[in-house]
Amino acid sequence: MDKYTIKRVAVCMICLVVMASCICIKARNSSSDSGTASVLSASVRSEPQIAARAAVVVEYETGKVLYEKNADLELPMASTTKIMTTLLTLESGDIDEWFTVDSEAIKVEGSSMGLSEGKIVTRRILAYGMMLPSGNDAANAAAVAVAGSIEDFVELMNEKAENFGLTNTHFATPSGLDDYTDEHYSTALDMANLTRLALSNEIFREICGTKSICLQFGDGESFWLSNSNKLLSSCDGVIGVKTGFTDKAGRCLVSACERDGVTLICVTLSDPNDWYDHTNLYDYCFQMAGAVSHISETN
Numbered sequence: 001m002d003k004y005t006i007k008r009v010a011v012c013m014i015c016l017v018v019m020a021s022c023i024c025i026k027a028r029n030s031s032s033d034s035g036t037a038s039v040l041s042a043s044v045r046s047e048p049q050i051a052a053r054a055a056v057v058v059e060y061e062t063g064k065v066l067y068e069k070n071a072d073l074e075l076p077m078a079s080t081t082k083i084m085t086t087l088l089t090l091e092s093g094d095i096d097e098w099f100t101v102d103s104e105a106i107k108v109e110g111s112s113m114g115l116s117e118g119k120i121v122t123r124r125i126l127a128y129g130m131m132l133p134s135g136n137d138a139a140n141a142a143a144v145a146v147a148g149s150i151e152d153f154v155e156l157m158n159e160k161a162e163n164f165g166l167t168n169t170h171f172a173t174p175s176g177l178d179d180y181t182d183e184h185y186s187t188a189l190d191m192a193n194l195t196r197l198a199l200s201n202e203i204f205r206e207i208c209g210t211k212s213i214c215l216q217f218g219d220g221e222s223f224w225l226s227n228s229n230k231l232l233s234s235c236d237g238v239i240g241v242k243t244g245f246t247d248k249a250g251r252c253l254v255s256a257c258e259r260d261g262v263t264l265i266c267v268t269l270s271d272p273n274d275w276y277d278h279t280n281l282y283d284y285c286f287q288m289a290g291a292v293s294h295i296s297e298t299n
Contacts, residue, residue, distance in 0.1 A: 078244030081176030120218025208240030
C-alpha cells in the first residue's frame with residue numbers, strides 16, 4: 001500500500017470517529033432533555049379542574065402567571081373590591097385619627113362590622129372592618145372619610161385602577177355591592193395585580209392576615225372582629241386576602257400563600273368551590289414551581 005493510499009485511509013478513519021462522536025453527543029443531549037421532561041412530568045400532579053368562571057395564579061414578586069382560566073374575562077368581583085377600598089384608606093394618611101362615622105353612609109345592606117350612628121372610629125379600625133367581616137358599612141364610612149362622598153371616592157378608585165394599569169377594571173361602589181349596576185367589574189388578572197400592590201403595604205398585609213382581633217370604639221366600647229377567610233386556618237401558608245359574594249358575582253376569592261420563601265396570589269371569580277379550588281391550585285402551582293426550580297439547579 002503506497003503512502004497516498006495510507007493517507008486517504010487515515011483521513012477516512014478520522015472522519016468516521018468524528019461523526020460517531022457527534023451522534024453520541026446528540027443522543028446524550030436528547031436523552032437528557034427527555035429525562036428532564038420525564039422528571040418534570042413525574043414531579044408535578046395533573047392540572048386541577050376548577051369550577052370558577054375565571055381564575056389566575058401569579059407569583060407575587062414577578063407577576064409571572066403560573067395558571068390561568070379566562071384570566072382577562074370581565075366579571076363582577078363582589079367584596080374583593082374592598083382590597084382597593086382598604087388600600088386607598090390606608091394610603092390616605094392619619095389612619096389613627098378619631099372621627100365620627102357619617103350616619104347616612106353606614107345605612108347599607110349586607111355584611112357589617114356593626115357601626116351605628118355616632119360611633120367614633122379611626123381609618124385603621126375601618127380597614128379591619130372591611131377586610132375581616134367584610135363590612136359594607138365600614139367601606140362606605142371610609143369612602144366618605146377619605147373623599148367626602150361615596151361618589152368622589154369611587155372616582156379615586158378608578159383613577160387608582162388606571163394608574164395601576166388595571167385596564168379591564170371599573171368600580172361603581174366602594175363595597176362591591178352590584179345589585180343596581182353593571183359597571184362594577186374586573187378580571188382575575190387585574191385583581192391579582194391589584195393584590196400584588198396592596199400586599200406591598202405592610203399595614204394592609206398585617207390586617208388581611210389577621211384571623212380575629214379585639215378593637216375599641218372611641219367611647220371605649222370593645223368589640224371583636226373575625227376574618228371570613230377560612231383559608232387562613234385550612235390551607236398551609238395562606239396569609240390573606242379577601243372573600244366576596246353577591247348574587248350577581250357569585251363566590252369570589254382572592255388569597256395569597258407563602259411556602260419556602262415563595263409567595264403566590266390566587267384569584268377565582270364566580271366559583272362555588274372556591275376554598276377547595278384555591279387549595280388545589282396552590283398545591284399544583286407550588287409543586288410545579290418547585291419541580292422546575294429543582295431541575296434547573298441539577299442541570
